[in-house]
Amino acid sequence: MHESGCQPGRPLRILYLSWRDREHPEAGGSETFVERTAEVLADHGHDVTLFTARFAGATKHTMHERVKVVRGGSRFGVYPHALSYLRKNRDRFDVVLDVQNGVPFWSPLAAAGLPVVNIVHHVHKDQWPMVLGKALGAVGWVLESRAAPFVYRHSPYVTVSQATRSDLAGLGVDPSRVQVIYSGNDQPADFSRYADVQRSEQPSLMVLGRLVPHKHNESAIDVVAALRERYPTLQLHIVGSGYWEENLRAHAAAAGVGERVNFHGFVDEDTKHRLLAQSWVVLMPSQKEGWGLTIVEAGLHATPAIAFEYAGGVTESIVSGETGLLAADQADLVAQVDSLLADAHLRGKYGENARRHARSFSWERAGCELEAHISSIVAARA
Template sequence: MDIGTTQRPLRVLMLSWRDGDHPEAGGAEVYVERTSQLLTARGHTVTMFSAAFPGGSRRVDRGAVRIVRRGGRLTCYLRGLQFLRKVRDEVDVVVDVHNGVPFWSPLAGATPVVSLVHHVHRDQWPIIFGPVLGLLGWLIESRLAPIVYRHCQYVTVSQATRDDLVALGVDRDRIAITYSGNDVPDDLDSYADLARSDHPSLMVLGRLVPHKHFEIAIDIVADLSDRFPDLTLDVVGGGYWDDELRAHAAARGVSDRVRFHGFVDEHTKRTLLSRAWVVLMPSHKEGWGLTIVEAGLHGTPSVAFSFAGGVTESIVDDETGLLADDVTQMSTQVSDLLMDAALREKYGENARRHAKSFSWENTTLQLEAALGQAVARRRY
């Protein structure tokens, strides 16, 4: 879809399981919050509905974006549909964020709906809910949702996810791609002056949840111990899988070389990215890979799996980083990068240029065009 602008200001309702303050917020929430803020800067009105969480206010204003929080992990979907029914006369278009489970907003009436899908969850369902409930969840996502949203505009963040949606029966011409942007700090150059750590170092960044497979990064540290006895791993982020990861590091005998930082501020995150030699993304499925382009801004190459979806676009294989077909190859690639400073430097410089080509301004313009198309389609 060509970047364009809508004909008039829109009243937009974002339905998202989590907002940016939620303890389990990740890259999908960054996308929703950044684009919401920029849509308001372009004259649109944006309200976000998301789940409540302990310590979070029921209503908060984030700049010009109003966030309404109701319901819990599962009940927020029903509460979101109720909220839409209540305010539908005040809304021009709904952005329904599918995080495995959608909000079923087409059932609320004639308000135009844009379905935002970062990635499909075939692999995550059984990991989180077990084989039986996992199968039910996948059937809802893969069979029922495409029927309910069959007349809706879709938006996603990578070619890979668009292909996955087409495989589920969504018409390709109804799917717009809006690559996630990147936050370029004003003081980015100051991080370029930071020296890499004086010993080989790896980093993973994200929510500590089972389907991120951070155990693989811990295994790589253990498996490469003979070759790199001073190799360390920085684990940045928080989540309910923290204790399991610490136990795994202890079981592999590398607790002293795996450093758990928890949630960190922006400066600390960027400092760690600048000092790391290589960033790993061992997740088996990602819609895009925001961590990869964040690392790229700091000249740090990344390694991810070739079957993980959007990372095949956030990483340009053998130019900005490497894509592995399995765990054994990932371990070998990491070892090769740690041994070759010149290769790391080349990938890092390419990654920096690649990362700077993505901006939230462009993402927002692309999303705005999809919103306008959805409104126009419903109007006629």
């Protein structure tokens, strides 16, 4: 269903504009999509450049395999730096892939006729006030919901789920301009290296991702607090880094489960996969996700996942009642976690289904679909 053969066209000169790259300490699923598809495109003979923000210790230029990485500006300064870079170098590219994390790079303003593709993972309506507060959040939402659709009114879009495609339609973006390309999945060539990893002896939950307010990891902590008497040895593993960590530690302490919540920080790929393989259930308590890459990563280890049904793309990365569960609210999340922790047979059934589902997604397929899409756009413009 998700596989597609690659039929590369002529080599293209491709510029990605992305807020962060994979080395950035706050990199997440959007950056993974950028990096993995960029690798596929470069491997297929395209000349790929990624312009992104600088961060502490970062070099201005580097290579990620065959992908050239150029860094300029910081968290917000990256936007004018990217426009300046595009304006000075637009003759060197055939197409711009503008990754919109809430606010896009406004690249049509500097592209001078160069084709621009807007890549959106999800709409940020609920996240703006959480991150910037009510006043600035309202400004951010106006930029995302009104200004961006106007500036990109002649541009095609790419997104990672039908849910986000529908959300974009609500902002006035014609669905006929939006191509859905599902995220791939990291499938190590020798996945047998994790065959010896055993499930934790005691019940365990895991969340994986950036530690920021809109990921709502407090909900996972509250699950542990609600079930601590029923499962006296229950542990929660929080994997990832971010400025919200101290708030989460304080929340766990206030809930009386500080000793049950383990903060691992940022970990390497091997450690991440081993933690996913050890966990009984993975939780994604975020209020909004374009896809939910962690869910299919967990599936490779036959680890079922639970998320909120209103979070968007998770309704596609989880096949509810087959590979995991979708919760209506916090009380339902607690009940569903309880149901899986208590039933080893059900966990195993969902886990095996999740493994089959996860293996149907690959970055090669995602890269091929993106390649075909942008090749057609460039050919049509020519």
